[in-house]
Amino acid sequence: MITDILDMGEQINLLGQVVVVGSGIAGAEVATHLAHNGREVVLLESGRGQFDPSIQALNNVTFLGKHHRKLDPDANYHRFLPPELRGTSRMRQFGGTSNIWTGKWKYFEPSQFSGRDWIPNSDWPIGFDDLLPYYNSAAKDYGFGDLQAEAMRTEIREFRSKLAAHSLRLSSFYWEEKPTRTAIRFGDEMRRSQNLHVVLGATANELRLDDSCQRVTAVVCRSLEGKEIIVEGDEIILAMGALETARLLLASDRQLPGGIGNAHDLVGRFYTDHLKHHTGTLWPGQLTQKYAHEMQFKQKPRFCVCFSLDETIQKEHKLLEHALYLKPIYEKSMDIVPGRPTCQDNYGLVVAYRVNLAFEHVPHKDSRLTLGTKLDALGQRKLEVNWCFTEQDRESLPKIVEILTPRVEEAGLGTIDFGELPSIENMTDAAHQMGTTRMASRPEEGVIDTNCRVFGTENLYVAGSAVFPTGPSYSPTFTILALARRLGEHLLQKTPAKLVQLSS
Numbered sequence: 001m002i003t004d005i006l007d008m009g010e011q012i013n014l015l016g017q018v019v020v021v022g023s024g025i026a027g028a029e030v031a032t033h034l035a036h037n038g039r040e041v042v043l044l045e046s047g048r049g050q051f052d053p054s055i056q057a058l059n060n061v062t063f064l065g066k067h068h069r070k071l072d073p074d075a076n077y078h079r080f081l082p083p084e085l086r087g088t089s090r091m092r093q094f095g096g097t098s099n100i101w102t103g104k105w106k107y108f109e110p111s112q113f114s115g116r117d118w119i120p121n122s123d124w125p126i127g128f129d130d131l132l133p134y135y136n137s138a139a140k141d142y143g144f145g146d147l148q149a150e151a152m153r154t155e156i157r158e159f160r161s162k163l164a165a166h167s168l169r170l171s172s173f174y175w176e177e178k179p180t181r182t183a184i185r186f187g188d189e190m191r192r193s194q195n196l197h198v199v200l201g202a203t204a205n206e207l208r209l210d211d212s213c214q215r216v217t218a219v220v221c222r223s224l225e226g227k228e229i230i231v232e233g234d235e236i237i238l239a240m241g242a243l244e245t246a247r248l249l250l251a252s253d254r255q256l257p258g259g260i261g262n263a264h265d266l267v268g269r270f271y272t273d274h275l276k277h278h279t280g281t282l283w284p285g286q287l288t289q290k291y292a293h294e295m296q297f298k299q300k301p302r303f304c305v306c307f308s309l310d311e312t313i314q315k316e317h318k319l320l321e322h323a324l325y326l327k328p329i330y331e332k333s334m335d336i337v338p339g340r341p342t343c344q345d346n347y348g349l350v351v352a353y354r355v356n357l358a359f360e361h362v363p364h365k366d367s368r369l370t371l372g373t374k375l376d377a378l379g380q381r382k383l384e385v386n387w388c389f390t391e392q393d394r395e396s397l398p399k400i401v402e403i404l405t406p407r408v409e410e411a412g413l414g415t416i417d418f419g420e421l422p423s424i425e426n427m428t429d430a431a432h433q434m435g436t437t438r439m440a441s442r443p444e445e446g447v448i449d450t451n452c453r454v455f456g457t458e459n460l461y462v463a464g465s466a467v468f469p470t471g472p473s474y475s476p477t478f479t480i481l482a483l484a485r486r487l488g489e490h491l492l493q494k495t496p497a498k499l500v501q502l503s504s
């Protein structure tokens, strides 16, 4: 069932076998999976069904380093959003950020998981193969089409091999026609469920521990109207996005100074997003003319492609991961330039391609979130976000541009005019916050273990991109979903089913 915290009247206690905080893709996925399998689940969500600016304001932070993109009604990215939301990078609403996201699903490259010796802290303690069954089952259930079969399609294989001759890598991703909105995908099932109780308007403000300080016993929630509830559970999952998950761990410092899971001062550290450059144009070459159909972004749903330098070149030049997106600009929006080749795809005559180049940055300790002294409307300390970069980031970025640009031209993709060359200063974030409770094999190196359990606790878990040890330069949400499914399976082993009957 779905209720509002205000519907609870005098009641102040709730009990679930599993308590999930956050109803975005990560939280909704794991909560419904557990409920389907007979577990009693309480799902706590700060937002409500309708967007509420005063609840959204609970997300406000102070920036100490590079800013996130600002709200900009005239922004040329996020044109699909209502003007007042353009530039928003996360949402406090039932369904979370899935209410506004774009719906691109991409596997992480297998190389992302194996540490790269030229990038400090780049090792994942799990491998691509650990996630593959969950990627595959998610792709099937969500109807993404077969990404692996797409990668082997004849035209894609030919296109890929032509690029490979110039050390360029092509990879595919799936773009939904209507991006998955979790409130829609799971809403009816949640409303009908007997053993999944969603509470809206309930902002988690504190985690309470038992005397050993190793077991979380309860989540304390408040609403802006002043209602407080205490929700107890055997297993607790934080699925609040990378910023708010770290914030709650740090804020729960009454019993453990420094907060929960923070014995090694790692909660909030290794914060990463990826930098995105938006102002480039590609004037198409012969290869683009030949494969223009493969480079379409319309009509969705469809598989799309993006490009980068291959792993050998990345290793040779000690480069960071990056992704080049080429989006067709049709003659309706741009005049044909005499003397420049055009391309024909199923949608029309392509005059040029808009270039979006995204860069990973080095995971490092000083890029971090801390609690400041300013308070939000619930009296909680606001986050201070110090998103900062290393010398290696500053060196790798121009090197990527320098090596990539001529190879794109030699391969026949075309000539890139970046406008202003990419620099940390002129790029935006990508609304992909990651890394604040990184996964590691040992508590000295990270906040959560390979089962997404917070080190030093018996029953506290994290679902979402907060657990990523590295933040690649492309869509994170497929991996968020795969990890949430994997966590759901793990918790099924740990918690006995109370209900025989399925909830849907």
Ligand SMILES: Cc1cc2nc3c(=O)[nH]c(=O)nc-3n(C[C@H](O)[C@H](O)[C@H](O)COP(=O)(O)OP(=O)(O)OC[C@H]3O[C@@H](n4cnc5c(N)ncnc54)[C@H](O)[C@@H]3O)c2cc1C
Residues within 6 Å of the ligand: 021, 022, 023, 024, 025, 026, 027, 044, 045, 046, 047, 078, 088, 089, 090, 091, 092, 093, 094, 095, 096, 097, 098, 100, 101, 102, 103, 104, 105, 106, 202, 203, 204, 205, 239, 240, 241, 242, 244, 248, 430, 431, 432, 463, 464, 465, 474, 475, 476, 477, 478, 480
């Ligand atoms: C405009 C835009 C476009 C995007 N496009 C893509 C894309 O194409 N592909 C891709 O892979 N990614 C994309 N992303 C990123 C993607 O949306 C996120 O990676 C993904 O939605 C994160 O899901 P989540 O469940 O981890 O977090 P969220 O969806 O952010 O969910 C967190 C939930 O926790 C709730 N919450 C927060 N604090 C509390 C609290 N204290 N108590 C209770 N509840 C709380 C929030 O209200 C929210 O519902 C995009 C993002 C934006 C902004």
